[in-house]
Amino acid sequence: MSLTKGSGPFGSRPAGSFNFDPHAPEHALYVEASPRRVRVLLGGVTVADSTSVVLLHPPDRTPTYLFPKEHVRTELFEPTGGRRAAEPAMGEATYWTVRAGDRQAPDAAYSYEHPPDPAAAIAGLVAFDWDSMDGVFEEDEEVIVHPRDPYTRIDVLRSSRRVLVRFDGTVVADSTRPRMLIESGLPVRYYLPREDARTEMLEPSSTTTRCPYKGVAHYWSLRDGAVLEPDIVWTYPEPFHDAEAVRGLLCFVDERVELEVADDDNPA
Numbered sequence: 001m002s003l004t005k006g007s008g009p010f011g012s013r014p015a016g017s018f019n020f021d022p023h024a025p026e027h028a029l030y031v032e033a034s035p036r037r038v039r040v041l042l043g044g045v046t047v048a049d050s051t052s053v054v055l056l057h058p059p060d061r062t063p064t065y066l067f068p069k070e071h072v073r074t075e076l077f078e079p080t081g082g083r084r085a086a087e088p089a090m091g092e093a094t095y096w097t098v099r100a101g102d103r104q105a106p107d108a109a110y111s112y113e114h115p116p117d118p119a120a121a122i123a124g125l126v127a128f129d130w131d132s133m134d135g136v137f138e139e140d141e142e143v144i145v146h147p148r149d150p151y152t153r154i155d156v157l158r159s160s161r162r163v164l165v166r167f168d169g170t171v172v173a174d175s176t177r178p179r180m181l182i183e184s185g186l187p188v189r190y191y192l193p194r195e196d197a198r199t200e201m202l203e204p205s206s207t208t209t210r211c212p213y214k215g216v217a218h219y220w221s222l223r224d225g226a227v228l229e230p231d232i233v234w235t236y237p238e239p240f241h242d243a244e245a246v247r248g249l250l251c252f253v254d255e256r257v258e259l260e261v262a263d264d265d266n267p268a
Contacts, residue, residue, distance in 0.1 A: 030057040031056050033053075041135045066127050147212070173196055178190045189254070190259070
């Protein structure tokens with residue numbers, strides 16, 4: 001279970017029932033030591049390298065690594081000109097531009113120098129904007145987007161439920177062999193074989209998105225006569241290990257189609 005995202009206990013829509021201050025989740029902060037060696041690269045230079053990072057779980061957001069300053073090349077930092085950002089749980093963040101090799105990354109490093117007393121454990125530790133860096137590695141494996149949350153897991157289950165997908169009343173997929181991808185804190189997604197979808201209605205899109213658990217998703221748009229619905233289907237052609245079982249399968253964006261899921265006793 002992800003602690004601070006989605007339906008996690010400190011997320012925006014906790015799924016469980018327990019006694020807690022209803023105002024606490026938005027200020028909940030959890031910090032833990034990580035056993036991983038983590039390195040940050042920019043312009044061919046290792047900007048940070050530590051076996052003593054901590055993993056910060058901010059309120060209702062994905063986790064991030066915090067580095068001790070002695071394990072960071074702070075001589076590569078320059079003040080950003082006054083950018084500040086404040087959060088109730090962590091206080092005010094100070095930002096720096098990072099210059100390394102032939103690269104410059106504005107506002108790419110930040111630190112909470114004087115956090116509130118309950119967050120004293122993060123004082124002076126340094127975090128990085130991953131999208132601004134050239135690469136972040138856990139040991140010798142590159143990790144994309146953000147650190148993998150140790151409380152998130154992915155299960156892919158074969159199913160014989162019938163999944164019927166309609167768009168504007170037209171059946172665009174009908175399958176009795178979906179694979180259910182269940183990811184902590186997120187809605188169940190149904191991945192369908194291409195043979196069970198109206199692939200003649202799909203047009204490839206240039207859109208891609210990245211997930212640290214599943215890999216890089218490629219998108220398809222749906223054309224129904226004169227109507228083109230962009231980026232309504234995605235697939236993982238080369239998924240990471242946790243999502244290997246959905247390689248090449250199609251997933252429709254549930255929120256933009258009519259999706260019915262049934263079992264043998266309640267057919268769609």
